[in-house]
Amino acid sequence: MYEQISKNKRKTFFLLFFFVALIAGVALAFNFLLGFGAIGVAVAIVFAIAMAWGSYFYSDRVALAASRAKPAEGPEYQRYHNLVEGLCIAAGLPKPRLYVVDDPAPNAFATGRNPKHAALAVTTGLLEKMNRVELEGVIAHELSHVKNYDILVTTVAVTAVGAIALLSDLGLRFMWFGGGDRRDRADSGNLGIILVILAFALLILAPFIALLMQFAVSRRRELLADASGVQLTRYPPGLIAALEKLKDDKAVVHHATRATAQMWIESPLERGPAGSGSEDAVDAEDGDGQKKGSWLNRAFDTHPPLDERIRILKEM
Amino acid sequence: MIFAIIVGAIVLLVVLVFILSYNGLVRLRNRIDNAWSQIDVQLKRRYDLIPNLVETVKGYAAHERQTLESVTQARANAINAQGPVQQAEAENVLSGALKSLFAVAEAYPDLKANQNFLSLQEELTSTEDRVAYARQFYNDSVLSYNNKLQTFPRNVIAGMFSFDKREYFEGDPEATGPVRVQF
Numbered sequence: 001m002y003e004q005i006s007k008n009k010r011k012t013f014f015l016l017f018f019f020v021a022l023i024a025g026v027a028l029a030f031n032f033l034l035g036f037g038a039i040g041v042a043v044a045i046v047f048a049i050a051m052a053w054g055s056y057f058y059s060d061r062v063a064l065a066a067s068r069a070k071p072a073e074g075p076e077y078q079r080y081h082n083l084v085e086g087l088c089i090a091a092g093l094p095k096p097r098l099y100v101v102d103d104p105a106p107n108a109f110a111t112g113r114n115p116k117h118a119a120l121a122v123t124t125g126l127l128e129k130m131n132r133v134e135l136e137g138v139i140a141h142e143l144s145h146v147k148n149y150d151i152l153v154t155t156v157a158v159t160a161v162g163a164i165a166l167l168s169d170l171g172l173r174f175m176w177f178g179g180g181d182r183r184d185r186a187d188s189g190n191l192g193i194i195l196v197i198l199a200f201a202l203l204i205l206a207p208f209i210a211l212l213m214q215f216a217v218s219r220r221r222e223l224l225a226d227a228s229g230v231q232l233t234r235y236p237p238g239l240i241a242a243l244e245k246l247k248d249d250k251a252v253v254h255h256a257t258r259a260t261a262q263m264w265i266e267s268p269l270e271r272g273p274a275g276s277g278s279e280d281a282v283d284a285e286d287g288d289g290q291k292k293g294s295w296l297n298r299a300f301d302t303h304p305p306l307d308e309r310i311r312i313l314k315e316m
Numbered sequence: 317m318i319f320a321i322i323v324g325a326i327v328l329l330v331v332l333v334f335i336l337s338y339n340g341l342v343r344l345r346n347r348i349d350n351a352w353s354q355i356d357v358q359l360k361r362r363y364d365l366i367p368n369l370v371e372t373v374k375g376y377a378a379h380e381r382q383t384l385e386s387v388t389q390a391r392a393n394a395i396n397a398q399g400p401v402q403q404a405e406a407e408n409v410l411s412g413a414l415k416s417l418f419a420v421a422e423a424y425p426d427l428k429a430n431q432n433f434l435s436l437q438e439e440l441t442s443t444e445d446r447v448a449y450a451r452q453f454y455n456d457s458v459l460s461y462n463n464k465l466q467t468f469p470r471n472v473i474a475g476m477f478s479f480d481k482r483e484y485f486e487g488d489p490e491a492t493g494p495v496r497v498q499f
Contacts, residue, residue: 078435082442089354090449092347092457132441234452 026206029199030171060111069099069121096120109264110142118146137239141229150221165207247306267303337470344461351454358446366391369436376427387413458482
């Protein structure tokens with residue numbers, strides 16, 4: 001299990017490196033096509049840094065607000081507080097801020113930038129449907145996200161994807177409206193044309209590549225958090241029972257979108273091959289109209305299938 | 317000239333590794349001490365909760381004097397216990413006394429419905445958990461400390477500055493087990 005953690009850290013490092021390379025590539029392509037020169041690149045980089053800085057400090061507040069989470073205060077949340085405090089002792093972490101999302105669908109997520117500035121949110125549905133042991137398993141999973149710095153990686157990934165999408169979108173728009181002096185470059189022989197095509201392709205494809213990478217990071221981290229969550233409670237049946245309950249529960253979280261999907265313990269969006277779904281599901285899906293069950297959709301999944309997670313836990 | 321630079325770089329590297337390893341060991345050793353005191357904090361918390369529990373139960377089941385007194389007595393013994401063996405034994409007795417107190421409470425529907433009693437019960441259960449978790453964290457800290465202590469190059473540094481291997485907390489399974497609360 002310890003090896004799994006360090007292996008995951010290495011992989012995360014490489015993925016972050018890819019993100020940086022992708023941003024640099026997009027910035028270069030942007031510059032090549034539009035010919036803004038050094039100033040254009042500098043503006044793009046300053047913009048990207050500003051976005052990263054903002055998200056580093058405010059992403060948790062945004063995530064909590066987007067999910068309509070409110071602070072968990074009052075005697076009815078005593079068990080929730082107690083469980084978190086106990087597990088924090090086991091993990092050697094400071095106690096995170098605790099929030100509740102008023103929603104019947106059982107689910108939970110963690111956010112923040114480091115263990116000292118972390119927040120945990122669970123739905124009221126989770127508190128109602130899970131018994132003490134199951135709830136403990138779920139909270140241990142979330143605290144593992146905090147301990148493994150998954151919350152920071154999620155933040156960075158979201159920011160990187162956002163920055164790449166924004167940059168390439170800007171680049172493409174400028175091109176359509178005939179900005180820059182790209183024609184001069186294209187005229188400078190075969191090499192010039194190939195470079196223009198490559199740069200163009202990069203601008204179009206970058207957001208998709210970034211998204212795929214983001215989801216790959218997310219899936220890997222869910223499995224790791226399951227493993228290290230069990231390492232905290234030393235009781236796999238708790239989390240297994242919780243995941244079984246999540247599997248049987250078909251409700252979806254109301255205030256969840258693809259953007260925040262990767263934070264939750266279980267994918268908050270509707271899943272399974274029976275695609276059509278309820279009105280809630282369509283609402284949560286934010287109308288992106290993905291067909292369920294195809295390999296393409298699997299690539300965009302933020303979470304591994306629950307069956308697979310349960311199987312892996314049972315093997316421990 | 318080049319030779320001197322290479323030698324200098326190697327010396328610098330060795331010194332750097334030395335400093336980092338030494339600091340790492342100190343940090344881990346301090347974490348173990350902190351983890352150990354955390355166990356005491358949680359045990360004390362448990363002692364603090366018990367008088368409230370006894371008072372609450374007294375209000376509903378005053379004539380269960382014997383059970384209440386045995387809990388109070390077991391608590392006092394656990395607080396005054398000397399040494400780990402005696403302490404484990406006293407904790408064990410206290411757990412047993414609490415167990416019978418909760419069993420007695422079963423016969424009093426009014427008590428079972430009392431919000432104060434329910435929250436004390438929740439507090440006590442989670443404090444039992446915390447004691448167990450604090451011990452777990454202590455053992456985890458000892459594990460990572462001992463691992464570092466016995467692997468190269470830290471074993472050399474450990475030998476020079478007499479860092480000692482730490483012992484795991486191995487409680488009597490009865491004493492460390494949770495209180496069984498019958499519902």
